[in-house]
Amino acid sequence: MFEASFSFDCHDKQILVVEDEYDIGDIIEHYLKREGMRVIRAMNGKQAIEIHTAQTIDLILLDIKLPELNGWEVLSKIRQKAQTPVIMLTALDQDIDKVMALRIGADDFVVKPFNPNEVVARVQAVLRRTQQNNQISQxxxxxxxxxxxxxxxxxxxxxxxxxxxxxxxxxxxxxxxxxxxxxxxxxxxxxxxxxxxxxxxxxxxxxxxxxxxxxxxxxxxxxxxxxxxxxxxxxxxxxxxx
The missing domain is CATH 1.10.10.10 (Winged helix-like DNA-binding domain superfamily/Winged helix DNA-binding domain)
Known part of the structure; x- marks a missing residue:
């Protein structure tokens, strides 16, 4: 069970939402901004890579079924050069998809249809965990x-x-x-x-x-x-x- 809020402050964290369905992307953006996070949108895999390369991104919400490059390809390319936290968005609730996402290097995944509050909670949890891990040892x-x-x-x-x-x-x-x-x-x-x-x-x-x-x-x-x-x-x- 995920709680909707954490003591960890995600204010001003920059989230890249990679989702080619406008309605879903709009909902995610609205809920993330409500928690004080900044949101950048990408409509395809190629655009996601370009934005990630050009800007500082704290976390990526990455759909699997995308034009240009699919989510697996985007995740693989990102992991070749960076450890930016990535949460996969998938419409397929199958173990093989979950295993593949984690094997390639995803930090978490959310299965569609999802509760937007759950997405926010997972984003907060991954960001908090990433910060805690960074603070453990410098x-x-x-x-x-x-x-x-x-x-x-x-x-x-x-x-x-x-x-x-x-x-x-x-x-x-x-x-x-x-x-x-x-x-x-x-x-x-x-x-x-x-x-x-x-x-x-x-x-x-x-x-x-x-x-x-x-x-x-x-x-x-x-x-x-x-x-x-x-x-x-x-x-x-x-x-x-x-």
Whole structure:
């Protein structure tokens, strides 16, 4: 159950609403502005990318069925360069759509037809969670040659003559950020879901998919035998040193 208001102040946050149905977009805009947020509208996927590139956006409400580029393509392109919070809008209430949205890097999703107050509540919840995560640590985390810059939400692999930026989804970043502070701790799938996929009803196998993709990206840069599966429990980042 979502509450209509939170103590977190979303006033003046800039929201990009990407919705090609005027009536739906108008309703969302009205309710967001009523809570003091600023709203920019995009009618297709290409326009959404252009606006996101040109302006500072605090959160994106992104419809899946769009002209030019669909929501999946827009989300994928955004995640290649930024970790802007994204809430997907979909008319399809199917698990595969939810899993796909979270796997690509969405922060949440809303199924049409929706209550506008629920949309506002989800926007507030994601913005609040994002701010809280940003305030938890404004420092660089280091483990072996992995460096996490929490201020700009970026992960690097430090090599002798260069620093390589890893292209991670938001969920992959959250998993690594959680585990790198306690690299030998075994995290259950439930713990990973609560931290990285809160307020979602994704299945635990979704965590396995995110971990597998993150492990592969680390392996591509020579970091073998990390993100270890502890049978029947969950995952640890690395084995304790002897």
């Amino acid at each position: 420092r660089n985390l280091l483990y072996k040659n992995i460096e996490v810059n929490t201020e700009i939400h970026s992960v690097y692999i430090n090599q002798i003559d260069q620093k390589i930026l890893l292209n991670l989804t938001l969920t992959e970043y959250k998993i690594l950020l959680l585990m790198i502070d306690h690299p030998h701790k075994v995290f259950t799938r439930g713990e990973l879901m609560n931290h990285c996929l809160p307020d979602s009803d994704a299945l635990e196998r979704t965590v396995d998919s995110h971990v597998s993709k993150l492990r592969k990206k680390l392996e591509e840069h020579g970091l073998e035998h990390m993100l270890i599966n502890v049978r029947g429990v969950g995952y640890r980042l690395d084995y304790p040193q002897e």
